[in-house]
Amino acid sequence: MKQATKILIMGLPGAGKTYFAEQLKKELESIIGVTADWLNADRIRKMANDWDFSHDGRLRQATRMQDIAAASLADFVMADFVCPLPEMRNLYKPDWIIWMDTIDRGRFEDTNRVFTPPEFYDFRITEQNAEVWASFVADHIIKNKRRPVFDWQKETVQMLGRWQPWHAGHRALFERALAKTGQVCIMIRDCQGWNGSNPFAIDQVVYYIKRDLDPKYQGQYEIIVVPNITNITYGRDVGYKIEQETFDQSIENISATKIRKELGLG
Secondary structure (H helix, E strand, C coil): CCCCEEEEEECCCCCCHHHHHHHHHHHHHCCCCCCEEEEEHHHHHHHHCCCCCCHHHHHHHHHHHHHHHHCCCCCEEEEECCCCCHHHHHHHCCCEEEEECCCCCCCCHHHHHHCCCCCCCCEEECCCCHHHHHHHHHHHHHHHCCCCCCCCCCCCEEEEECCCCCCHHHHHHHHHHHHHHCCEEEEEECCCCHHHCCCCCHHHHHHHHHHHHCCCCCCCEEEEEECCCCCCCCCCCCCCCCCCCCCCHHHHCCCHHHHHHHCCCC
């Protein structure tokens, strides 16, 4: 089943997300053949009767929004959603992020305290001019830069590693993997501190991967955190290809151990 392209419209309460979402939906649907759903976070909370704004409650809301968006049959699904925490954005997995950065503080102090500005975004809107910006964003998304959407049923190459840290050799491996099927699942082993090394936490590893691969490869890979896998076992011939890639010496000589020592983390 085709997955809708997910657009996250995020920002502090009162930044103008809802009005912008309304205008963007109009702009998208003004194009013949394009459909768009709109998820308002407050309406979703009301439907679930869940007004818990604790850390766990916020993550639960992000998962709820993701589940509803994943079921959309439209071409685009927009989430009008404060989404203040990086963990929430990782759970929602947007294809496009629009940051409504029009105010310094919202009306809820608990949200102001936890709100973490996004490190990665596609549009940062700093003025209340929804009609103009909605037209610009819709034109950009539809006409100029339609980004691939990760298809969970498409043949996919898996990359499993510690990525401590992600470096140019990993990038070369990713690009070769991508050429095989057009999309890659990057699995991060949860192994910080294991074996007396591996200094980088999961969120740091994710940050370095995204900093290297985005925006060029957005939509062509997914990052999944897995246990500290040390053995891979399978039974009969189940259709997997397990391959070792080799590179020229300049790539083979790149050493994560050396990089950690240069960073004083060895």
